Amino acid sequence: MFQEILLVPAAAGALAFTGLKWRKQRQYRQLQVRQRDLVARYDADLNLPERLPDALPDFQRRIAVVPQPLPTGTFETLREAALRHARTERSYFPAHKKGGTIAYEDLHQVAPEIVAFYQSGYLRRLCAAVIGEPVVPTPLNDQSSCSLLFYDRPRDHIGWHYDYNFYNGRHFTVLLPLVNHHLHEDRLSSAQLVIRQDDREVMVPTPPNTLIMFEGAKVFHKVTRLEEDELRVMLSMTFCTRPQASLLKGTIRRFKDIAYFGVRALWS
Numbered sequence: 001m002f003q004e005i006l007l008v009p010a011a012a013g014a015l016a017f018t019g020l021k022w023r024k025q026r027q028y029r030q031l032q033v034r035q036r037d038l039v040a041r042y043d044a045d046l047n048l049p050e051r052l053p054d055a056l057p058d059f060q061r062r063i064a065v066v067p068q069p070l071p072t073g074t075f076e077t078l079r080e081a082a083l084r085h086a087r088t089e090r091s092y093f094p095a096h097k098k099g100g101t102i103a104y105e106d107l108h109q110v111a112p113e114i115v116a117f118y119q120s121g122y123l124r125r126l127c128a129a130v131i132g133e134p135v136v137p138t139p140l141n142d143q144s145s146c147s148l149l150f151y152d153r154p155r156d157h158i159g160w161h162y163d164y165n166f167y168n169g170r171h172f173t174v175l176l177p178l179v180n181h182h183l184h185e186d187r188l189s190s191a192q193l194v195i196r197q198d199d200r201e202v203m204v205p206t207p208p209n210t211l212i213m214f215e216g217a218k219v220f221h222k223v224t225r226l227e228e229d230e231l232r233v234m235l236s237m238t239f240c241t242r243p244q245a246s247l248l249k250g251t252i253r254r255f256k257d258i259a260y261f262g263v264r265a266l267w268s
Helices: 002-046 072-083 104-110 112-118 121-131 247-261 263-267
Strands: 063-067 089-093 097-102 146-151 157-161 171-182 193-197 200-204 210-214 221-223 230-240
Touching: 002 072, 002 104, 002 112, 063 121, 072 112, 072 171, 072 230, 097 104, 104 112, 104 146, 112 146, 121 171, 121 210, 121 230
Parallel strands: none
Antiparallel strands: 063 210, 089 097, 097 146, 097 157, 146 230, 157 221, 171 210, 171 230, 193 200, 193 221
């Protein structure tokens, strides 16, 4: 009798979870259709170059920096889209991370220009040319596929870490600094991207309109703390060679997304 009583709430919980999961999957199918419409609508407005830059860096150390990859007008469109929506989801992990984020799903509503840029053929060709093999955007239900990272409060930072690869192929992180300055002085913010290379720490320049590509599962990196009266806004994007994932990796990815974007990621 006691076991039967325990089974009732367990069954109800499983049914509720399945219902939420089914509803979320339906929302993603609808969002996929909307995404195609957004890309078609905003792609022309971005005025992306037809040709790639003449000089491209190599990727032998699994990291590369492309200065000024975008025309001024294109970059300003992306920067303005990012700053249109000031509300972020704040996360804080003592001794590791402090900052704000806007998830991929939300960007479709608040900054569709950024979604169109992430999905653009130009960006995909540029990344593939530098990395040395074809890449595709990571899936729509991965909240970190394309997100905005806001370092806008003193001591915002992220400690030393690798970017876990949730997919079967290779996985790459691509950063585009949109804002990086002191609010009252003509200089970059104190927050710096630092990598560990050959047993030494190397600072990677992150002025606005610089594209930084790296294989996050192989490059140990961190972002140092922001100081008073500074702002750093990064467009963070991920690409992979094979977007399929195992059940275990998909589960791990969901729990990681919960930490950054809230419990809604459980049903992604």
